Amino acid sequence: MVFLDISKAFDKVVHSGLLFKLQQLGVRGSFFNLMESYVLDRSQFVQISNAKSDILHTNCGVPQGSVLGPLLFLVYVNDVSKNIKSSISLFADYTVLSYSSKCPYNLHSILSSDLKTLQSWADLWRISFSVSKTKVLAISSNVSHHPPLQLANHILSEVDSHKHLGLIFHRSLSWHTHVASLYHKAIIRLNVLTKLRLSVPRYALLILYRSYILPLLDYGVVIYDNISTAVIYDNISTVAAWKKYKQRLLNLS
Numbered sequence: 001m002v003f004l005d006i007s008k009a010f011d012k013v014v015h016s017g018l019l020f021k022l023q024q025l026g027v028r029g030s031f032f033n034l035m036e037s038y039v040l041d042r043s044q045f046v047q048i049s050n051a052k053s054d055i056l057h058t059n060c061g062v063p064q065g066s067v068l069g070p071l072l073f074l075v076y077v078n079d080v081s082k083n084i085k086s087s088i089s090l091f092a093d094y095t096v097l098s099y100s101s102k103c104p105y106n107l108h109s110i111l112s113s114d115l116k117t118l119q120s121w122a123d124l125w126r127i128s129f130s131v132s133k134t135k136v137l138a139i140s141s142n143v144s145h146h147p148p149l150q151l152a153n154h155i156l157s158e159v160d161s162h163k164h165l166g167l168i169f170h171r172s173l174s175w176h177t178h179v180a181s182l183y184h185k186a187i188i189r190l191n192v193l194t195k196l197r198l199s200v201p202r203y204a205l206l207i208l209y210r211s212y213i214l215p216l217l218d219y220g221v222v223i224y225d226n227i228s229t230a231v232i233y234d235n236i237s238t239v240a241a242w243k244k245y246k247q248r249l250l251n252l253s
Contacts, residue, residue: 001096001098001136001138001139001162002098002111002135002136002156003095003136003137004094004095004096004118004129005095005129005130005133005134006077006094006095007130007133009073009092010064010073011060011061012126012127013076014060014125015059016059017125017126018039018062018072018076019032019039021075021076021078022075035072043055044056070092073092073093074092078090079121080095082121084114084117085099086098086110086111091165094165095118096164099111099114104147107138107146108146108147108149111149112149112150118151119151129151129152131151131154131156134151135157135158136157136159137159137162137171138158139171141172161177166220167223167224178224182217186217189213193208193209193213196208
């Protein structure tokens with residue numbers, strides 16, 4: 001798997017390219033004129049207290065924080081999957097390439113070809129992938145060496161685990177690393193609530209628990225909820241500590 005990240009994604013949308021892609025999708029007439037008016041002739045400046053910078057006219061970028069901004073960005077990058085041989089997954093400015101093979105050289109050939117295709121697409125549409133944030137994760141039970149992958153003439157770093165959309169994927173497809181991270185995050189926040197229990201009403205503690213701790217436990221649970229109890233215990237120093245942690249959660253809920 002290759003995890004890629006687009007640098008300054010929303011700022012890289014070229015207005016002329018966006019309008020061209022809207023036309024390619026069949027957007028015409030008054031709606032196209034509306035979109036053209038929305039993205040063209042924009043300017044920006046920086047203000048600190050009463051001091052303002054010079055006004056700069058921009059020919060790229062979509063308004064961040066707007067309703068249309070994410071949609072227009074997706075329109076702009078939607079064709080990134082063309083001519084890609086491996087499986088490609090898109091979520092906002094995150095892109096993941098995945099390919100399975102028992103032959104390391106076959107893996108290298110397919111993914112190298114796809115990375116070159118992505119780089120050509122990026123050069124065409126003035127998009128830049130962050131090489132430093134792009135990671136390679138080889139999922140295998142065997143320690144096998146394969147030629148390094150490159151992007152924009154830079155060798156990509158290979159990792160044993162990588163966090164993607166809030167889940168930590170490990171090369172062994174084990175959830176040990178994710179559960180350990182989840183436990184430490186939850187226990188730190190729970191300790192804060194424990195210190196507040198004598199000075200904060202119970203209903204307020206429940207609100208804090210449901211806002212800051214429960215989402216940690218619920219997020220993505222359908223993906224890794226089949227883990228064994230042993231996986232949980234392996235990430236906690238003692239079984240007693242885990243039982244005590246669960247009891248504290250039950251007391252709050």
